[in-house]
Every structure is written in C-alpha cells, then in structure tokens.
Amino acid sequence: MTDRFDDYSNANVFVDYEFDRHAHQRSNPKWLERTLKKSDTRFIVIWRHRCAVTSRSLQFARADELQPADLGSPVFLGMHNQAAVFAIDLGAARAVPTAYQGWDFQGLRSIGTHLCASEAALAAFALAMVLWIRRHRFCGLCGTATTTAAAGHVLHCSNPECGERSFPRSDPAIIVLATDNERVLLGRQASWPEGRYSTIAGFVEPGESLEAAVRREVAEETGHLVSAVEYVSSQPWPFPSSLMLGFTAQVSGTAQHPTDEELEDVRWFTLDQIVTRTLNGPALLPPPMSIAYRLIERWFDQLYDEPLAQIIARRRG
C-alpha cells in the first residue's frame, strides 16, 4: 500500500505542505528592508535550542519587542498568515539574555505536538536555519569567518581569495519499520526512558542509496536481512539537521556479520503485546511527534481493529 502524498491531513509533525517560503524575495534587499519595517512582520526568537512561546503558541514577536542589536541578520522564513516571518538567534549562552528574561523558551521536542501543525513546521524550519548558521561560522575550506547572504540562506566566506558559498543542509537518515507478518522488530538504546522501543534508524552514508542504507542499518543493528523496502513518508528533524526518510521492509533472513551493539536490545513485538504494554506500561512506543511512532501506528492500524491512538487515549483514561 502506498500513501497519497497529497493527503495533507496526515502529514508528519514539522511538515506543512502549504507554507509559502517566498524564496524569490530572499535576494531582494529592497523588499527585505521594506518588509523588516512593516508593523505586521513577526520574529521567531531562538535561544540555545529553544523557541520563545506563549502558552499554546509560538511567540510571534514584533520588531519593537526585540533589542535592535538582535535584528542584525534575521533569517527570512516566509509568509505566515499573510505576514512575513523571520527567525532571530539570541545565541547559545547558558543564561537567557537579560533583555529577554521573563520570556518562555521551550525545546521543540517538548512543545512539538502542542503547537498547531503550521507553527510546529515553522519552528522546525527556524531552528534548523539558526543551528546551521551557528555551526558554520567559519569557512570549511580556508577557516575564515563567514557572513550571511540571501536573507540567511547562504553563507559566504569573507576571504575574497576563497569566496566559498555554503547552503543549508539536511542530513538524510533512514528509519524503517521492519515486520514479519503481524510482528514488528523494534530496538532500544540504553539512554532511552525505561521500556521504550522504536523502529530502526541510521544516517545514510556517502556513496549509498536510501534502500541500501535501510538494508545495512537493519543488518548492523538487529542482525536481520530485509527485503521489499518501500518508502512511506519523510520528516524534517532539526536536532540539528536531519531529514528522516521513513520506510517499511520485511524481514527475510539472518545477517552474516555480528550487530554493532548500538542498540541495547532488539526484539519482536506482536500486536497484542503492543496493546498490553500501551495499556499497562511502562510506555513502549516513541513520542507521537516522531515519524517512528507514525510508522508503527500506520502498520498497527492496518491490522488491528482498534486504532492505536484510541488505545493510548484509553490508557490516559
């Protein structure tokens, strides 16, 4: 079964099919200058890895609520509710800058599913851009400081003899739901909360296709071979710059090499075991905002007569 990619209602968290990035204005200094002065222009404010928020929403700050020095190199994100939105970075100092004490800054992992879909996607975009700029302050070729261009979407080496340009990057990582009929193969890392298991994931290596990465990662981490690899959907994961590419695959054999021991444990779960653990804990599944959860939910709901989301709601009572 293949998902319909125009089914916007079922998009992964951090995905907004409708968002207008307005990319044609990124290199239009006059338009940007005018837009930055407009009263309805808004700013998403990032400190460390956190976004400024109000109770259930991003805090869309006005220019006059910000320190002028912080408006030096805003990143233009696009148009949201007909208004231009920029991201600004307050840096990664341990303490909130004095002028912003009293603001509420929250990490996307904790607020991702509390925000509406379009704000979650906007926050993920803002965070990914800010983290990319922070991590590329110096040219990778000659070591000279970089400067931003194209409203924050290009970094230029300031050494005129070099002139290297770099662009925002996404690091592809595969994530795969490996099944054997009505059982699913899940693993856990030692650092995760007690009892949590999730789908198999790993970065795509240079010189490797996505489907080859799926086969390699499952073999390395679980000792199983898979076939019938099928793409499902993707999710930006700005911690700091991953793009999770979700697949399903069927376990078809045993790998020849020992596992890499990246996972503390790997085991099969039946539908009934998932229901029992979901109802009686400790919580088995990854957080609902992750594509890992969505892959498990999609498979589960195709086979079981009660939707997984309903079972989780039943536990919450």
Ligand SMILES: [Zn+2]
């Ligand atoms: Zn350079």
